[in-house]
Amino acid sequence: MDDESMMSLALFSGTDDKLQASAVLTVGAAAMGRKVNVFLQYWALDAFRADRVLKDHGVSPEAGDEGLRAMQDQGKPHWSELFRQAKELGEVRIYACADSLEMFGITRDDLDPMVDGVWGVASFFSEADGPVTFI
Amino acid sequence: MTTATEVTRSIDARGMPCPGPLMSLIGAIREGTVGDVIEILSTDEGSKTDIPAWLTKAKHELVEVVPEDGYARFVIRKVR
Numbered sequence: 257m258d259d260e261s262m263m264s265l266a267l268f269s270g271t272d273d274k275l276q277a278s279a280v281l282t283v284g285a286a287a288m289g290r291k292v293n294v295f296l297q298y299w300a301l302d303a304f305r306a307d308r309v310l311k312d313h314g315v316s317p318e319a320g321d322e323g324l325r326a327m328q329d330q331g332k333p334h335w336s337e338l339f340r341q342a343k344e345l346g347e348v349r350i351y352a353c354a355d356s357l358e359m360f361g362i363t364r365d366d367l368d369p370m371v372d373g374v375w376g377v378a379s380f381f382s383e384a385d386g387p388v389t390f391i
Numbered sequence: 392m393t394t395a396t397e398v399t400r401s402i403d404a405r406g407m408p409c410p411g412p413l414m415s416l417i418g419a420i421r422e423g424t425v426g427d428v429i430e431i432l433s434t435d436e437g438s439k440t441d442i443p444a445w446l447t448k449a450k451h452e453l454v455e456v457v458p459e460d461g462y463a464r465f466v467i468r469k470v471r
Binding site for chain 2: 333
Protein backbone atom coordinates (compact mmCIF):
# COMPACT_ATOMS: atom_id res chain seq x y z
CA MET A 257 0.00 0.00 0.00
CA ASP A 258 3.05 2.26 -0.03
CA ASP A 259 2.46 5.18 -2.26
CA GLU A 260 4.61 8.26 -2.33
CA SER A 261 1.84 10.47 -3.66
CA MET A 262 -0.06 12.57 -1.19
CA MET A 263 -3.17 14.67 -0.96
CA SER A 264 -3.05 18.05 0.69
CA LEU A 265 -6.19 19.89 1.66
CA ALA A 266 -6.46 23.43 2.94
CA LEU A 267 -9.86 23.53 4.61
CA PHE A 268 -11.31 27.02 4.90
CA SER A 269 -15.07 26.52 4.92
CA GLY A 270 -16.69 25.39 8.15
CA THR A 271 -20.05 24.27 6.81
CA ASP A 272 -21.06 20.66 7.42
CA ASP A 273 -21.47 19.82 3.72
CA LYS A 274 -17.97 20.92 2.76
CA LEU A 275 -16.44 19.27 5.80
CA GLN A 276 -18.39 16.11 4.97
CA ALA A 277 -17.10 16.08 1.38
CA SER A 278 -13.57 16.80 2.61
CA ALA A 279 -13.80 13.91 5.05
CA VAL A 280 -14.94 11.55 2.27
CA LEU A 281 -11.98 12.61 0.12
CA THR A 282 -9.65 12.07 3.06
CA VAL A 283 -11.01 8.60 3.84
CA GLY A 284 -10.75 7.61 0.17
CA ALA A 285 -7.19 8.87 -0.18
CA ALA A 286 -6.13 7.14 3.04
CA ALA A 287 -7.78 3.88 1.92
CA MET A 288 -5.83 4.05 -1.33
CA GLY A 289 -2.55 4.46 0.51
CA ARG A 290 -1.96 8.16 0.07
CA LYS A 291 -0.60 10.38 2.77
CA VAL A 292 -2.99 13.18 3.61
CA ASN A 293 -2.17 16.60 5.03
CA VAL A 294 -5.09 18.66 6.24
CA PHE A 295 -4.54 22.31 7.11
CA LEU A 296 -7.36 24.00 9.02
CA GLN A 297 -7.93 27.69 8.44
CA TYR A 298 -10.63 30.15 9.42
CA TRP A 299 -14.11 28.62 9.72
CA ALA A 300 -12.93 25.05 9.24
CA LEU A 301 -10.66 25.53 12.23
CA ASP A 302 -13.56 26.93 14.21
CA ALA A 303 -15.57 23.80 13.41
CA PHE A 304 -12.77 21.64 14.85
CA ARG A 305 -13.05 23.22 18.29
CA ALA A 306 -13.60 20.41 20.77
CA ASP A 307 -16.87 21.89 22.04
CA ARG A 308 -18.21 22.68 18.56
CA VAL A 309 -17.38 19.64 16.41
CA LEU A 310 -20.82 18.10 16.76
CA LYS A 311 -22.76 21.35 16.59
CA ASP A 312 -24.79 22.33 13.53
CA HIS A 313 -22.46 24.22 11.17
CA GLY A 314 -25.02 24.81 8.44
CA VAL A 315 -24.53 24.09 4.74
CA SER A 316 -23.41 26.03 1.68
CA PRO A 317 -25.96 28.48 0.23
CA GLU A 318 -26.41 26.38 -2.92
CA ALA A 319 -27.77 23.48 -0.84
CA GLY A 320 -31.12 25.09 -0.11
CA ASP A 321 -33.74 23.29 1.98
CA GLU A 322 -33.98 20.41 -0.46
CA GLY A 323 -30.22 19.85 -0.52
CA LEU A 324 -30.02 19.97 3.25
CA ARG A 325 -32.77 17.33 3.55
CA ALA A 326 -31.09 15.12 0.94
CA MET A 327 -27.83 15.30 2.88
CA GLN A 328 -29.50 14.51 6.20
CA ASP A 329 -31.51 11.65 4.70
CA GLN A 330 -28.39 9.96 3.36
CA GLY A 331 -27.40 9.12 6.90
CA LYS A 332 -23.63 9.31 6.53
CA PRO A 333 -21.49 9.18 9.65
CA HIS A 334 -20.62 12.66 10.92
CA TRP A 335 -17.58 14.19 9.20
CA SER A 336 -15.59 14.07 12.44
CA GLU A 337 -16.14 10.30 12.56
CA LEU A 338 -14.95 9.97 8.94
CA PHE A 339 -11.78 11.94 9.72
CA ARG A 340 -11.15 9.62 12.68
CA GLN A 341 -11.63 6.58 10.46
CA ALA A 342 -9.22 8.08 7.92
CA LYS A 343 -6.60 8.53 10.64
CA GLU A 344 -6.97 4.89 11.65
CA LEU A 345 -6.67 3.79 8.03
CA GLY A 346 -3.56 5.61 6.99
CA GLU A 347 -1.14 8.44 7.43
CA VAL A 348 -3.46 11.40 7.86
CA ARG A 349 -2.23 14.49 9.64
CA ILE A 350 -4.49 17.34 10.62
CA TYR A 351 -2.91 20.64 11.57
CA ALA A 352 -4.34 23.93 12.74
CA CYS A 353 -3.17 27.12 11.05
CA ALA A 354 -1.26 29.11 13.68
CA ASP A 355 -2.56 32.39 12.30
CA SER A 356 -6.22 31.31 12.45
CA LEU A 357 -5.76 30.05 16.01
CA GLU A 358 -4.46 33.46 16.93
CA MET A 359 -7.35 35.15 15.16
CA PHE A 360 -9.83 33.25 17.31
CA GLY A 361 -7.74 33.74 20.44
CA ILE A 362 -7.68 30.00 21.13
CA THR A 363 -4.95 27.40 21.61
CA ARG A 364 -4.27 23.82 20.60
CA ASP A 365 -6.03 22.70 23.79
CA ASP A 366 -9.34 24.12 22.59
CA LEU A 367 -9.32 21.82 19.54
CA ASP A 368 -10.57 18.28 19.06
CA PRO A 369 -7.88 15.68 19.87
CA MET A 370 -7.90 14.51 16.23
CA VAL A 371 -5.96 17.69 15.41
CA ASP A 372 -2.29 16.70 15.50
CA GLY A 373 -0.77 20.09 16.13
CA VAL A 374 -0.21 23.62 14.94
CA TRP A 375 1.53 24.65 11.75
CA GLY A 376 2.54 27.93 10.24
CA VAL A 377 1.76 28.17 6.54
CA ALA A 378 5.40 27.54 5.58
CA SER A 379 5.41 24.32 7.63
CA PHE A 380 2.36 23.19 5.72
CA PHE A 381 4.12 23.73 2.41
CA SER A 382 7.24 21.99 3.66
CA GLU A 383 5.05 18.89 4.08
CA ALA A 384 2.56 19.40 1.26
CA ASP A 385 4.64 18.26 -1.68
CA GLY A 386 2.54 18.90 -4.77
CA PRO A 387 -0.80 20.53 -5.39
CA VAL A 388 -3.00 21.83 -2.62
CA THR A 389 -6.78 21.67 -2.79
CA PHE A 390 -8.57 24.57 -1.13
CA ILE A 391 -12.08 23.84 0.12
CA MET B 392 -25.47 -20.02 -7.56
CA THR B 393 -22.97 -21.76 -5.32
CA THR B 394 -19.30 -20.99 -5.25
CA ALA B 395 -16.35 -23.27 -4.73
CA THR B 396 -15.15 -21.00 -1.97
CA GLU B 397 -16.79 -21.06 1.42
CA VAL B 398 -17.67 -17.68 2.83
CA THR B 399 -16.13 -17.22 6.27
CA ARG B 400 -17.67 -13.85 7.02
CA SER B 401 -20.66 -12.04 5.62
CA ILE B 402 -21.26 -8.30 5.91
CA ASP B 403 -24.57 -6.71 5.05
CA ALA B 404 -23.68 -3.13 4.15
CA ARG B 405 -26.89 -2.50 2.24
CA GLY B 406 -28.21 0.99 2.85
CA MET B 407 -24.82 2.34 3.91
CA PRO B 408 -23.72 5.35 1.83
CA CYS B 409 -20.21 5.71 0.39
CA PRO B 410 -17.62 5.09 1.83
CA GLY B 411 -19.35 2.89 4.43
CA PRO B 412 -19.26 -0.46 2.61
CA LEU B 413 -15.57 -0.06 1.71
CA MET B 414 -14.76 0.90 5.31
CA SER B 415 -16.57 -2.21 6.56
CA LEU B 416 -14.64 -4.36 4.11
CA ILE B 417 -11.28 -2.84 5.10
CA GLY B 418 -12.12 -3.47 8.75
CA ALA B 419 -13.00 -7.11 8.05
CA ILE B 420 -9.81 -7.63 6.05
CA ARG B 421 -7.72 -6.17 8.86
CA GLU B 422 -9.40 -8.32 11.50
CA GLY B 423 -9.29 -11.47 9.40
CA THR B 424 -6.63 -14.04 8.67
CA VAL B 425 -5.10 -15.04 5.33
CA GLY B 426 -7.44 -17.27 3.38
CA ASP B 427 -10.64 -15.74 4.80
CA VAL B 428 -13.41 -15.34 2.27
CA ILE B 429 -15.49 -12.26 2.96
CA GLU B 430 -18.84 -11.57 1.38
CA ILE B 431 -20.18 -8.04 1.40
CA LEU B 432 -23.57 -6.85 0.19
CA SER B 433 -23.81 -3.24 -0.97
CA THR B 434 -26.44 -1.01 -2.49
CA ASP B 435 -23.92 1.83 -2.88
CA GLU B 436 -23.19 2.49 -6.57
CA GLY B 437 -19.69 3.68 -5.72
CA SER B 438 -18.84 0.25 -4.32
CA LYS B 439 -18.92 -1.20 -7.84
CA THR B 440 -15.75 0.67 -8.69
CA ASP B 441 -14.34 1.39 -5.23
CA ILE B 442 -14.17 -2.16 -3.90
CA PRO B 443 -12.31 -3.51 -6.99
CA ALA B 444 -9.99 -0.45 -6.98
CA TRP B 445 -9.13 -0.91 -3.32
CA LEU B 446 -8.60 -4.67 -3.74
CA THR B 447 -6.15 -4.06 -6.58
CA LYS B 448 -4.27 -1.56 -4.45
CA ALA B 449 -4.33 -3.66 -1.30
CA LYS B 450 -3.53 -6.84 -3.25
CA HIS B 451 -6.45 -8.99 -2.17
CA GLU B 452 -8.51 -11.13 -4.50
CA LEU B 453 -11.92 -10.25 -5.88
CA VAL B 454 -13.40 -13.73 -6.30
CA GLU B 455 -16.65 -12.55 -7.85
CA VAL B 456 -19.20 -9.79 -8.08
CA VAL B 457 -22.78 -10.98 -8.32
CA PRO B 458 -25.51 -8.51 -9.28
CA GLU B 459 -28.54 -9.22 -7.12
CA ASP B 460 -31.92 -7.55 -7.02
CA GLY B 461 -31.12 -3.95 -6.08
CA TYR B 462 -27.67 -4.63 -4.67
CA ALA B 463 -24.36 -6.27 -5.47
CA ARG B 464 -22.63 -9.12 -3.68
CA PHE B 465 -18.85 -9.02 -3.61
CA VAL B 466 -16.84 -12.06 -2.64
CA ILE B 467 -13.29 -11.32 -1.55
CA ARG B 468 -10.38 -13.49 -0.45
CA LYS B 469 -7.78 -12.15 1.96
CA VAL B 470 -4.50 -13.22 0.38
CA ARG B 471 -1.83 -11.64 2.54
